[in-house]
Amino acid sequence: MKHPKEEELIAYHDGEAAGREMIATHLGDCPECQAELARIDALLAALNTIPVPEPGEDYGQRVWQQISPRLPLRRGHWWDFLFSEPKSVPWFAPRRWAAAGAIAALVLAAFIAGRISKPNAPGAPVAVDQTKVRERILVMAVGEHLGRSEMVLVELANSGPETAGQKEVNISGEQRRAEDLLEENRLYRQTALEQGDTALAGVLDELERVLLDVAHSPQQVTPAQLEGIRQRIEARGILFKVRVVGKELQQREESGSTPAKPSSSAKSERNKV
Amino acid sequence: MNRMPSVETTVESDAIAVERTLAGDRDAFRVLVERHSRNVYRLAYRMTGNQHDAEEVVQEAFLRAYQKLSQFASRANFGTWVYRIAANYAIDRMRQKKSEDSNRALPARETEDGTEIDLMSTVPDSAPSPERLAQSGQLAVQMRRALSQLTPAERTAFVMRHWGGSGIEEIADALKSSTSAAKNTVFRSVQKLRKALEPFVEQRGQARAMGTEL
Numbered sequence: 001m002k003h004p005k006e007e008e009l010i011a012y013h014d015g016e017a018a019g020r021e022m023i024a025t026h027l028g029d030c031p032e033c034q035a036e037l038a039r040i041d042a043l044l045a046a047l048n049t050i051p052v053p054e055p056g057e058d059y060g061q062r063v064w065q066q067i068s069p070r071l072p073l074r075r076g077h078w079w080d081f082l083f084s085e086p087k088s089v090p091w092f093a094p095r096r097w098a099a100a101g102a103i104a105a106l107v108l109a110a111f112i113a114g115r116i117s118k119p120n121a122p123g124a125p126v127a128v129d130q131t132k133v134r135e136r137i138l139v140m141a142v143g144e145h146l147g148r149s150e151m152v153l154v155e156l157a158n159s160g161p162e163t164a165g166q167k168e169v170n171i172s173g174e175q176r177r178a179e180d181l182l183e184e185n186r187l188y189r190q191t192a193l194e195q196g197d198t199a200l201a202g203v204l205d206e207l208e209r210v211l212l213d214v215a216h217s218p219q220q221v222t223p224a225q226l227e228g229i230r231q232r233i234e235a236r237g238i239l240f241k242v243r244v245v246g247k248e249l250q251q252r253e254e255s256g257s258t259p260a261k262p263s264s265s266a267k268s269e270r271n272k273v
Numbered sequence: 274m275n276r277m278p279s280v281e282t283t284v285e286s287d288a289i290a291v292e293r294t295l296a297g298d299r300d301a302f303r304v305l306v307e308r309h310s311r312n313v314y315r316l317a318y319r320m321t322g323n324q325h326d327a328e329e330v331v332q333e334a335f336l337r338a339y340q341k342l343s344q345f346a347s348r349a350n351f352g353t354w355v356y357r358i359a360a361n362y363a364i365d366r367m368r369q370k371k372s373e374d375s376n377r378a379l380p381a382r383e384t385e386d387g388t389e390i391d392l393m394s395t396v397p398d399s400a401p402s403p404e405r406l407a408q409s410g411q412l413a414v415q416m417r418r419a420l421s422q423l424t425p426a427e428r429t430a431f432v433m434r435h436w437g438g439s440g441i442e443e444i445a446d447a448l449k450s451s452t453s454a455a456k457n458t459v460f461r462s463v464q465k466l467r468k469a470l471e472p473f474v475e476q477r478g479q480a481r482a483m484g485t486e487l
Contacts, residue, residue, distance in 0.1 A: 006460075006464065007456075007460040010459075010460055010463050011456075011460075014434060014435075014459075039467070039471060039474075039475070040463070040467070042474050042475075043463075043466060043467055043470055043471060043474050044435060044463075046412065046416065046470070046474045047416055047420075047435070047466065047470075048436075049413065050319075050413055050416055050417065050420075051413075052314075052315050052318045052319065053318065053324055055310075055311060055314050055328075059310050059311055059314065060306055060307030060308065060309075060310040060311065061307060063306050063307075063310045063331055063332060063335065064303045064306045064307060066332055067306065067332050067335055067336055067339075068299070068303070070336060071299060071302070071336070071339050072339075072340070073297075073299075144298075147293060147298075148298070148300070150289070151286075151289060151290065151293070151301065151304065154286045154289065155286065155304065158286050173307060
């Protein structure tokens with residue numbers, strides 16, 4: 001074989017498959033090409049030593065703070081306004097969460113009031129519809145809450161040291177979100193209990209313990225501590241339960257039906273884990 | 274036990290976040306921003322060569338990703354997708370800057386086949402001699418200089434290929450060119466860097482061998 005061209009040697013360095021075997025065979029017998037490849041290797045290795053300034057652990061959070069006011073609102077669900085921030089208020093601002101909590105409480109109050117004052121008079125379709133609307137609002141709100149809880153748990157399951165030697169992992173983001181979710185979770189659990197949906201209340205109760213666990217963890221955890229949190233989440237099977245209940249609520253929302261209690265099959269699915 | 278997040282679980286979690294963002298939950302997009310910012314920053318820094326521009330590329334890449342999110346195929350990898358958006362934006366920005374710089378200093382020039390010529394690279398080199406560079410350990414400075422003399426397309430191709438591990442098709446996509454043109458651009462970038470840097474790299478190798486490197 002004649003000497004490979006410079007571009008073929010560069011492609012060989014890059015691991016390109018085309019003609020690889022032939023080039024490798026040639027290299028075995030040709031000191032000249034070996035030296036040429038060594039020069040390419042040395043140059044690219046030298047270029048690898050150019051340092052990139054480390055932007056810092058909180059870089060992602062800073063980027064979010066800079067871009068979030070510029071993100072246009074998407075047409076989503078009616079509850080978007082609970083979770084979207086005004087331009088000048090950062091997403092974690094307490095007053096935003098206070099407002100979201102207050103609105104969530106109002107939704108719940110309206111729902112409970114609707115249940116208590118449900119008219120007995122037959123042939124009052126408007127009132128019945130209002131009750132249904134309230135129930136659907138709650139179903140959607142709890143479904144949304146479970147979805148966001150699921151995301152925090154998946155985040156934790158995926159977090160870990162970026163390099164093998166890293167001694168601590170920052171979970172402050174997940175921790176903050178867990179704290180925020182705790183308040184909502186308590187409200188929904190109490191409402192579920194009042195409605196006699198003990199299975200939903202049970203899952204929310206378990207979720208509350210996991211959220212508490214995360215919220216009370218240090219911001220920087222060692223890989224061993226993180227693994228401990230992860231094992232406690234896995235031991236409760238909470239991620240699976242949250243998904244099952246979330247799916248059930250989604251089905252309820254889609255069908256528009258509002259069973260007073262979850263079906264026995266759904267219950268048994270929740271209790272499988 | 275140290276457990277690194279696997280690519281599969283990250284992609285799965287990204288897919289959930291994308292879905293929720295599309296459903297109107299903007300906080301879900303925060304997860305994606307926080308997870309991928311640093312990686313995009315590394316690409317942007319290597320392409321632009323400075324922190325200020327790199328940070329702007331990162332912000333713009335995520336803003337564009339948010340706007341185009343409905344075009345993102347949920348089975349694709351969000352990290353790779355936003356990386357490509359950043360590369361696209363960075364190359365446009367570098368071209369614009371180069372053009373502004375040349376308007377201020379020297380007129381832009383192109384070869385017959387449309388290849389950009391960086392006129393700065395034809396200016397007589399007043400850099401320190403190779404001996405001096407090798408002795409004073411300023412190879413990094415010289416490397417930055419050589420990279421800055423690549424055209425935006427060459428620099429993008431080089432960074433994506435050698436630092437980002439991107440495939441030729443991905444590079445072609447960012448350069449908006451054919452795969453054979455992208456391959457050629459990668460080759461040309463390495464060739465230029467070799468020409469500019471090999472004497473210094475060899476000198477460093479010799480100095481190392483003799484134990485005289487500073």
